Amino acid sequence: MQLSELREGDSATIVKVGGSGSLRRRILEMGILKGTDIYVEKYAPLKDPLELIVKGCHISLRVEEAARIKVEI
């Protein structure tokens, strides 16, 4: 399923980071890689962006970016 389908408080493992170019590489460089565990801390009040906890860091992503990341619970 897509990362953007997760709800607040869900944990999951990343299966694939899709997308292309610099954005994709930037996501990977922030430590959001295949096999990494993530936790959805919250969605912003307007439902976009969302806040993740990855390797102990809090990172925010836009929903459209999160939609390109495949995860499994």
Place this chain on the structure above:
Amino acid sequence: MIEPPEKQFTIALAGNPNAGKTSIFNHITGTRQKVGNWPGVTVEKKEGSVWKHGCHLKIIDLPGTYSLTPFSIEEIVARDFILDENPDVVVVIIDSSNLERSLYLATQIRELDCRVVFVLNMADVARTRGIKIDAEKLAELLDLPVVFTVGNKNEGIDDLLEKAIELAESEFTPPQKRKVKYNRDLENAIASVQTMVESSLGDILSYGTRWTAIKLIEDDKIVKERILEKAEEQAQTVFEEAVRQRRLLMERFDEEPEILTTDERYGFIAGIIKEVHTTAIQQRVDISRNIDLVLTNRFVGFPIFILFIWAMFQATFTFGEYPMAWIEILVGGLSSGVNILLPDSLFKDLLLNGIIAGVGSVIIFLPNILILFFCIAIFEDTGYMSRAAFLMDKIMHLIGLHGKSFIPMLMGFGCNVPAIMASRTLESEKDRILTILITPFMSCSAKLPVYIVLAGAFFGARAGTVIFSIYLLGIVLSIITGRVFRSTLLKGADAPFVMELPPYRVPMAKSLMIHMWDRGKIFIKKMGKIILLGSIVVWGLTAFPQHIDYSLDYDTEIQGVIRKYDAYRPVSGSDLQQDIEARRDREVEELKAARAAEKAEQSYMGRIGKLIAPVFSPIGIDWKGGVALLTGFVAKEIVVSTLGVLYAVEDSTEPDALEKALASSNLTPLTAFVMMVFVLLYMPCLATVAAIRRETGSIKWMTFSIVYTTTVAWGVSFIIYQGGRLLGYA
């Protein structure tokens, strides 16, 4: 052995944003630091120097980055500095509580084969979170010095400098131990490209062949450009090999090689982490998360954000008024001093009405700028700025902007100068330029007096609604501009919103003061030049030519009026005498005002106004309005005083004298509205233009902004005026 008299070392500080780099830099250099820009780009460069252990150390604060891939200017600047300037030591500052991610950049820097010291910063925070790092093991594994520091408490800094000097003085061979080892296919590809690099490029390149090979496999544009510059012919064969290897890897893994290397580097880091890093508590409950339960809460997050912004606005523009009043008194005192001391001359006029008035009208913004940047520094140093971006991103993304653009745009309603300077908080250059281009449409407080006078004169009770519609028009145009430019001029790389929300921290007073003072200094120094020049030019245009053939001999006329009234000799102190004196004074003032109006009309500024009148006539503005708008370039509030001069309003205690004069002039509600629209949209004032020049780092963008805003102003005014006439509002 004789020691050289003076040893000089260059030390570069590198690290992730929020790793505490700035506080370490501030502790090392204190106030002996220079803030400038890196050549050719608008990324801030901080430099400082210090004497330690008999060595003169030059400290360079590299931009905070997460990686060294050449995607953002910050990363290019940091990498180029290490590669080209060859600093004696690179100090990599690592956030101990965030070891894994921090090591990604650290590993990349180590791959550059330079002298590296690892600094495990914020060791105290890590300890309280139950994180233990075996520094000795880390040093041994990677074969480099590792130091613990607590940057904001000034602990370990001496140790760090000592280690750095020791390393700089040592014989250096790049550590061979424990390098990033990629998988077999990648290593094969690297090896074959490396062989090509060695055989065809040889010693042309100043950096390692393995590193060059890895970068070519990652298809690094900058490295390719460098090689092309140095050896155009040989480069092709090397590139061909790299392309061939890239294709092979893509077939094998169905993935771009640069993604593979990122993956592998994290794999390498995971291995190191396993050996040196232990965490006692797994799911921690930290203070930052609790604070965020409130500050980015679904229900109260926005109200609190608005409260903070309101407080910042209040502090900047309300508290700012007190020191502004003091500066006004100082400038006023200075000009009256000059007025008394110097005899009447052209030079005195230049000094009073050109230099003091012009520079005085700009220096008055200094308190605003200092307070605003103090507030912004608090937002940034505590970590709230990224929360603000988190909250606002959805809205700002609609205009094609980043959440952080909100603050500069909002500040624009106060004054564009600090607003444009605040755009520095944006990391992507495209976002920054776009924000700078649309900020002038936020109607600044200096334009308000113009609206009040015009709307007051022509719209009476509806003035408030009319002024509100002007503000709204500015916002609408900024949205349109944002969307249009984002899809045309500043297309592409809409900065990804992969943003860290760092833990909240208590800001250090020293760092806040340094931040505030830097901005103030830039404002005074850089703006001073342009504004001084601009003020003198505008003064010259209004003061010359000196001798004007007046249609009336005003001096004689004034004398005549005085004589005429003096002929009456009523009982002194009687009502009649007061009445006569009041009448006499009014007639004298009227004559003086008429003379000033005639002088303004015949000055070069007036002549220019008449010359360009055809430009303004299709939008219903006559030459007087045109001249007022031209003088508004110095500062928008001047539009009001120029209108006062041109419509021959006598110096009067009546507050709405100008409004009355305007109401009885040839202006109509429609032309008054057009005038307001034009004031809202046309080229920003001199100080703002100087700020745009400074923050975009180019005359090109400055000129573009002037041309764009003025064109939009004319276009929109044209539509409103002609449309209004068609609808019968003449």
